[in-house]
Amino acid sequence: MRIEVLRKSLFETNDKAASENRRILDEHGVVAVNIMGGAGCGKTTLLEGVIPHLRHDVGIGVLEGDLATTKDAERIAALDVPVVQLLTEGGCHLTATLVEQGLARLSLPQLDHVLIENVGNPICPVNFDLGEYARLAVLSVAEGDDKPAKYPYLYKAASRVVITKCDLLESCSFDLDHAVSDIHALNPDVPVYATSRKDFRTMMPLVGWLRSLCNREGITAIGLRHGAARRPN
Amino acid sequence: MRIEVLRKSLFETNDKAASENRRILDEHGVVAVNIMGGAGCGKTTLLEGVIPHLRHDVGIGVLEGDLATTKDAERIAALDVPVVQLLTEGGCHLTATLVEQGLARLSLPQLDHVLIENVGNPICPVNFDLGEYARLAVLSVAEGDDKPAKYPYLYKAASRVVITKCDLLESCSFDLDHAVSDIHALNPDVPVYATSRKDFRTMMPLVGWLRSLCNREGITAIGLRHGAARRPN
Numbered sequence: 001m002r003i004e005v006l007r008k009s010l011f012e013t014n015d016k017a018a019s020e021n022r023r024i025l026d027e028h029g030v031v032a033v034n035i036m037g038g039a040g041c042g043k044t045t046l047l048e049g050v051i052p053h054l055r056h057d058v059g060i061g062v063l064e065g066d067l068a069t070t071k072d073a074e075r076i077a078a079l080d081v082p083v084v085q086l087l088t089e090g091g092c093h094l095t096a097t098l099v100e101q102g103l104a105r106l107s108l109p110q111l112d113h114v115l116i117e118n119v120g121n122p123i124c125p126v127n128f129d130l131g132e133y134a135r136l137a138v139l140s141v142a143e144g145d146d147k148p149a150k151y152p153y154l155y156k157a158a159s160r161v162v163i164t165k166c167d168l169l170e171s172c173s174f175d176l177d178h179a180v181s182d183i184h185a186l187n188p189d190v191p192v193y194a195t196s197r198k199d200f201r202t203m204m205p206l207v208g209w210l211r212s213l214c215n216r217e218g219i220t221a222i223g224l225r226h227g228a229a230r231r232p233n
Numbered sequence: 234m235r236i237e238v239l240r241k242s243l244f245e246t247n248d249k250a251a252s253e254n255r256r257i258l259d260e261h262g263v264v265a266v267n268i269m270g271g272a273g274c275g276k277t278t279l280l281e282g283v284i285p286h287l288r289h290d291v292g293i294g295v296l297e298g299d300l301a302t303t304k305d306a307e308r309i310a311a312l313d314v315p316v317v318q319l320l321t322e323g324g325c326h327l328t329a330t331l332v333e334q335g336l337a338r339l340s341l342p343q344l345d346h347v348l349i350e351n352v353g354n355p356i357c358p359v360n361f362d363l364g365e366y367a368r369l370a371v372l373s374v375a376e377g378d379d380k381p382a383k384y385p386y387l388y389k390a391a392s393r394v395v396i397t398k399c400d401l402l403e404s405c406s407f408d409l410d411h412a413v414s415d416i417h418a419l420n421p422d423v424p425v426y427a428t429s430r431k432d433f434r435t436m437m438p439l440v441g442w443l444r445s446l447c448n449r450e451g452i453t454a455i456g457l458r459h460g461a462a463r464r465p466n
Binding site: 123146 | 304
C-alpha cells in the first residue's frame with residue numbers, strides 16, 4: 001500500500017513538470033519529440049541521419065539522455081545543432097524535471113523542434129511524460145522480430161515507429177512483415193518506417209514527418225491525449 | 234525524503250527474499266546465475282546454445298523473465314529442461330520475490346544450476362539481488378562498442394561478460410578490443426567471451442565456466458560479496 005502511494009507521488013511530481021514543459025514549449029511554438037528504444041537500437045544514428053536534412057530550414061535543439069557519459073551529445077554537437085546532455089547518473093529513464101532543466105539551457109525562441117533522446121531502455125521511459133508532443137519508438141532489426149510483442153507498452157504509446165538496421169534483415173533472420181503486423185496489433189494505423197544507416201534515403205519519410213510537425217495544430221490537446229494514454233495498467 | 238524511504242523499503246523486501254533464495258539454493262547445492270542484458274541482446278539464444286551441451290550431465294532449470302509473453306519460455310521448453318515463466322506485467326526487472334515463486338515450481342533436489350534470464354534491460358535489473366551466485370552480463374555487437382561505458386553498472390557487477398552476435402562484427406563496425414578494454418576498465422580481470430549463434434563452438438568457454446560452477450566452494454560468501462557490491466551510487 002505504501003509503495004503505491006509513493007509511486008503516485010513520484011508520478012505527480014513528474015506530471016507537474018511535464019505540464020510546465022508543455023506550457024513552455026507551446027508558448028514558443030516548439031514541438032518536442034520523445035525518442036525511445038533499447039540500448040544500441042540506433043537512436044543517435046537516426047538523429048545523425050535526419051538532422052542534416054532538417055537543420056537548414058528547421059530550428060532543432062537536442063536533449064540527450066544518458067546514464068553516465070557525454071558520448072552521444074558529442075556526436076550530435078558535431079552536426080552543429082545545440083545539444084544538452086542530461087545525465088541520469090544510473091537512472092533508467094528521463095524525468096520531466098530533468099528535461100525542464102535541459103529546456104532552460106536551449107534558446108527556445110530560435111527553435112522549432114526539440115528532439116529528446118531518452119535513456120536506452122524499452123520499458124521504464126514509457127511511463128514518464130516529458131511534456132512531449134509525439135513519441136517515436138525505435139526497434140533495431142538486431143533485437144529480433146519478437147520484440148514488439150515482448151515490449152508492448154513502448155509500441156502502444158508511439159506516434160511513429162522506426163525499425164532500424166534494415167541492412168541486417170537477412171543476417172538477423174528478421175521478418176519485417178511479422179514485426180509490423182505485431183506493432184499494428186498493438187497500435188493500429190501507426191506509421192512504421194524501415195531505415196538503414198547505410199542508405200540515408202530510407203530516413204526521408206522520418207524527415208518528412210518531422211518537417212510536417214512544424215505545421216501542427218492543437219499541440220496541447222494531443223499532448224494531453226498522450227498524457228492520458230501513456231501508463232500501462 | 235519520502236521517496237528515499239520508500240526505495241529503501243522496496244530494496245529491504247527484495248533483499249529479504251534474496252537471502253531466502255540463497256539459503257534454499259545453498260541447501261540444495263544449486264548454483265543460480267542471473268543473466269542480464271538489453272532487449273534482443275541474445276540471452277535466450279545463448280541459453281539455446283549452451284543448454285544442449287550441459288543438460289546430459291548437469292541438472293538445469295530455467296527461470297525466464299519477461300514483461301508480457303511466454304515466447305522465451307517456449308523456446309527453452311523445446312530443449313527439454315524444466316522452465317518457469319516469470320511475468321513482470323510491465324515491470325522492468327525481476328525481483329527476488331518473483332524468483333522465490335519460480336524456485337518453488339522447480340524440483341531443486343534434481344538440479345545443479347538455475348539459469349535466470351532477466352528482463353531485457355541493461356539498467357534496472359542490476360539493482361536487484363535475486364539470491365544468485367554469479368552474474369552474466371550480455372552485450373550484442375549490434376548495440377555498439379560504446380555501450381560498456383554508457384551502461385557501466387551492468388559490467389561492474391558481472392562475474393562474466395558475453396559479447397554476442399560476433400558474426401556481425403564487421404557490418405556493425407564493432408571494435409572488439411575497444412569494448413573489452415572498456416569492460417576491463419570497469420571490471421578488471423573479468424573474463425569476456427565472444428560468441429556467435431552461427432558457430433556454437435564459440436559458446437564452449439561459457440559452457441566450460443557453467444560446468445565449473447558445479448564444483449564451486451563458498452557459495453554464501455560470494456553471494457554476500459555480490460550483495461554488498463551490487464548497487465550503483
